[in-house]
Amino acid sequence: MINSKSSIDPNELRKLFPIFSKRSLVYLDSAATSQKPEIVINTVKNFYDEYNSNVHRSIYDISQEATEAYEIAREKIAKFLNIDKVNSIIFTKGTTESINLIAYSWVRHNLQKDDEILITEMEHHSNIVPWQLACKDIGAKLKIIPFEMDGTLSNPEKYFSKKTKLVSVTHQSNVFGTINDIDKIITLAKKYNAISVIDAAQSVPHFPVDVKALDCDFLAFSGHKMLGPTGVGVLYGKPELLEKMNPFLGGGEMIRSVKLNESTWNDIPWKFEAGTPNIAQAIGLGAAIDLLNQIGMKEIHNYEKKITDYTINSLREIDGIKIYGNAPNRGGVITFNIDNIHSHDLAQIVNNDKIAIRAGHHCAQPIMNKLNVSSTARVSFYFYNTFDEIDLLCNSLKKAIKLFQ
Numbered sequence: 001m002i003n004s005k006s007s008i009d010p011n012e013l014r015k016l017f018p019i020f021s022k023r024s025l026v027y028l029d030s031a032a033t034s035q036k037p038e039i040v041i042n043t044v045k046n047f048y049d050e051y052n053s054n055v056h057r058s059i060y061d062i063s064q065e066a067t068e069a070y071e072i073a074r075e076k077i078a079k080f081l082n083i084d085k086v087n088s089i090i091f092t093k094g095t096t097e098s099i100n101l102i103a104y105s106w107v108r109h110n111l112q113k114d115d116e117i118l119i120t121e122m123e124h125h126s127n128i129v130p131w132q133l134a135c136k137d138i139g140a141k142l143k144i145i146p147f148e149m150d151g152t153l154s155n156p157e158k159y160f161s162k163k164t165k166l167v168s169v170t171h172q173s174n175v176f177g178t179i180n181d182i183d184k185i186i187t188l189a190k191k192y193n194a195i196s197v198i199d200a201a202q203s204v205p206h207f208p209v210d211v212k213a214l215d216c217d218f219l220a221f222s223g224h225k226m227l228g229p230t231g232v233g234v235l236y237g238k239p240e241l242l243e244k245m246n247p248f249l250g251g252g253e254m255i256r257s258v259k260l261n262e263s264t265w266n267d268i269p270w271k272f273e274a275g276t277p278n279i280a281q282a283i284g285l286g287a288a289i290d291l292l293n294q295i296g297m298k299e300i301h302n303y304e305k306k307i308t309d310y311t312i313n314s315l316r317e318i319d320g321i322k323i324y325g326n327a328p329n330r331g332g333v334i335t336f337n338i339d340n341i342h343s344h345d346l347a348q349i350v351n352n353d354k355i356a357i358r359a360g361h362h363c364a365q366p367i368m369n370k371l372n373v374s375s376t377a378r379v380s381f382y383f384y385n386t387f388d389e390i391d392l393l394c395n396s397l398k399k400a401i402k403l404f405q
């Protein structure tokens with residue numbers, strides 16, 4: 001049992017994750033995907049063991065149970081984000097699919113030639129490429145808010161204009177860890193009558209996100225980065241927008257009636273959930289949210305701030321290290337390089353000590369280009385990481401330096 005909403009004890013919380021008892025592992029790549037607690041694994045297993053069936057289709061008992069569990073998961077997500085209208089929560093495959101859904105179902109029907117979509121230079125590829133594809137189809141323009149070398153956005157207000165129809169910004173950078181001032185972006189979007197989209201892939205898992213207070217138009221995130229299974233994510237959309245939007249994918253479930261020459265659409269959110277959804281995964285995400293609520297999102301954020309500060313201070317003591325980004329408001333993602341050692345070599349060497357860190361471009365090549373590097377090393381945290389693990393990391397990095405001397 002968890003000692004509900006007290007300060008975080010990572011050594012206790014680690015016991016909830018089978019992987020940590022099965023192998024020696026310092027896992028510092030939660031920005032890529034988080035580890036899965038037993039309760040989530042068991043919830044998924046229990047679905048297949050006890051009531052596996054399709055949803056929204058049948059009247060027999062197990063199908064009713066599956067439908068109920070699937071829709072309860074949706075309610076849990078709405079509550080977690082402080083959203084009143086449950087029909088504003090669409091299950092997708094993840095952040096990538098959520099953003100593509102907007103690009104296909106809203107942008108391609110509402111933008112015209114020479115309209116502008118505004119993003120930032122610090123986006124993940126999944127918040128760049130869908131807009132590039134849409135702009136190409138429509139003849140619209142993609143405008144970019146640049147970042148400063150400290151990893152903060154540079155004067156976003158300068159890049160809005162009457163032509164801006166949509167702005168899409170990451171809440172927390174997956175490279176710098178910067179928590180962007182999205183209140184300011186959403187306010188600017190309203191001023192210019194533009195739609196606001198928040199890529200919350202790195203924020204919703206790590207701190208409280210109150211969508212009602214933010215009042216953005218769309219918000220996207222992935223279940224697998226917040227203790228949930230892979231293959232399920234969320235798109236929040238304001239119901240009045242979702243109602244007017246065309247479907248994304250066509251098929252079963254998303255229709256009200258089908259004739260051979262025309263069809264009508266189901267109510268939201270199901271209008272956007274064509275075919276058999278990821279039922280077990282959505283129910284598993286519901287279990288993940290229960291656990292996050294029990295631990296407390298504020299507590300998670302506070303703990304991650306402490307371990308991030310400790311890591312930055314420890315890393316700074318290592319000769320030849322360069323940490324990228326230094327935003328005052330940041331989360332648990334730290335990106336760095338060490339002089340004369342390629343990040344892939346670094347990741348390989350620390351892997352010999354059973355430490356998992358990420359090396360590469362982090363699906364953010366425009367950031368790498370501006371930093372003038374081909375790749376970096378990255379460590380990222382969750383509440384199951386301990387300060388001892390950071391000491392192990394630093395010792396391992398020092399070993400790597402010795403090896404390359």
Ligand code: PLP
Binds near residue numbers: 031095097124174
């Ligand atoms: N946006 C950000 C900021 C991310 O960090 C990621 C994944 O790392 C994504 C979007 C894409 O998420 P997914 O691959 O789960 O669709």
